[in-house]
Amino acid sequence: MPRLDRRTILLAGLASALGARPASAAFPERPIQLVVPFAPAGGTDIAARRLGETLSRGLGQSVIIDNRPGANGIVAGQVAVKAPADGHTLLVATAASFAAAPALGQKLPYDVGSDFVPVAMLGLFPLALNASPTLPVNSLAEFIAYAKQRPGQLNFASAGIGGTNHLVFEMIMQATGLKLAHVPYRGAGLAAADLMSGQVHVMIDSLAASLGNIQGGKLKALAVTTEGRQPQLPDLPTLKEQGVAVVYPGWASIVAPAGIAPETLRILNTAINAAMGDAELVARYRELVIEPVAWSPQETGAFMAGDRATLTDLVAKTGIKLTE
Structure with missing residues (x-):
């Protein structure tokens, strides 16, 4: 039997130790x-x-x-x-x-x-384009016509400059040629309250936040911003269906x-x-x-x-x- 030198013994021991290691635990290992x-x-x-x-x-x-x-x-x-x-x-x-x-x-x-x-x-x-109940329009087409006949007289609310509801309404203005004044608030809730009272005219808001007020007649929903209609309001058409090329959930x-x-x-x-x-x-x-x-x-x-x-x-x- 040949003699084993120290290096061979050390390598054999290392190989044995590596072989004895457990396999890596499967993900996830912890919460x-x-x-x-x-x-x-x-x-x-x-x-x-x-x-x-x-x-x-x-x-x-x-x-x-x-x-x-x-x-x-x-x-x-x-x-x-x-x-x-x-x-x-x-x-x-x-x-x-x-x-x-x-x-x-x-x-x-x-x-x-x-x-x-x-x-x-x-x-x-999903987002919705909502109008104040005081605004004499009942569809997106009526709103666009109404706003174009009154340049500089209408405004839109948002939860703040640069927020999603601000930017999506800017998209709508780009697509339709409308020009409304921006009224930023410190939060969507405050903006929605003034929309319902007629202090502001229109607003993009989450459908989740505005659904109850739409169903209760406190807001007029003119469109949803998604690709397709939403099951909660199946009769409410999308912006795209109504000729406004904006899709933004x-x-x-x-x-x-x-x-x-x-x-x-x-x-x-x-x-x-x-x-x-x-x-x-x-x-x-x-x-x-x-x-x-x-x-x-x-x-x-x-x-x-x-x-x-x-x-x-x-x-x-x-x-x-x-x-x-």
């Missing part, structure tokens, strides 16, 4: 943290919680909702971007923080296009810190998309007036990048500034 840039109880937060409940069953790990409101999503974004890129920390990205903010030139402590990786969609949030997606392993990304996307087909989740989303969508990371990323490009072009054409 998943889903960072939400809003306070609890809002529509996006509730949607995230509902998704988290369904995901936890599919992945076999708890999904912990971490509410980090503030600074138009920057507080939440900073929490997520600093986390390890192992799939255990995810962020709810919104149109406001991942499309409007960079389009408007807001200084962000991260790059939304390179510091995060799209995972899947949280959902689409509000949206929220799920992103992860850049550097996530492809297999981890695949597992997360598969689980989220499976959740989007869950009957209980679909029913809850329907109550919240959210449209579930099951898209790949590539489709999600293309949608987000396309929205940034659309809003960047809009800002360039209109000269909108956050300080106006």
Whole structure:
């Protein structure tokens, strides 16, 4: 039997130790943290919680909702971007923080296009064009005609400069040639209250927030901004159906810190998309007036990048500034 030198013995011991190591644990190894840039109880937060409940069953790990409101999503974004890129920390990205903010030139402590990786969609949030009940119009065509006959006399409300409802109405004005004065408020609720009382004339708002007032006759809904009609108001046509070439749903997606392993990304996307087909989740989303969508990371990323490009072009054409 040949003698074994010290080097051979050491190599054999190393090989034995490596062979004895357990295989890498399958993802997820521990609870998943889903960072939400809003306070609890809002529509996006509730949607995230509902998704988290369904995901936890599919992945076999708890999904912990971490509410980090503030600074138009920057507080939440900073929490997520600093986390390890192992799939255990995810962020709810919104149109406001991942499309409007960079389009408007807001200084962000991260790059939304390179510091995060799209995972899947949280959902689409239908918007509605609402008119005050005091306005003597009952359709989009009547409103456009009425406004064109009164240049400079009508206005539109928003929840603030550069917000989604501001930018979408700017899109409508670009598409129709209308020119209305912008009246920004500190929040959509205040703007909607003045819309119902006739202090302002029209407003883009989430269908979820305005549905009850539309159904109660306190607001006149002229159109929805989505590609198709919404089941909650099946008789309300889209902007596109009525000849205005604007399709813009509000949206929220799920992103992860850049550097996530492809297999981890695949597992997360598969689980989220499976959740989007869950009957209980679909029913809850329907109550919240959210449209579930099951898209790949590539489709999600293309949608987000396309929205940034659309809003960047809009800002360039209109000269909108956050300080106006």
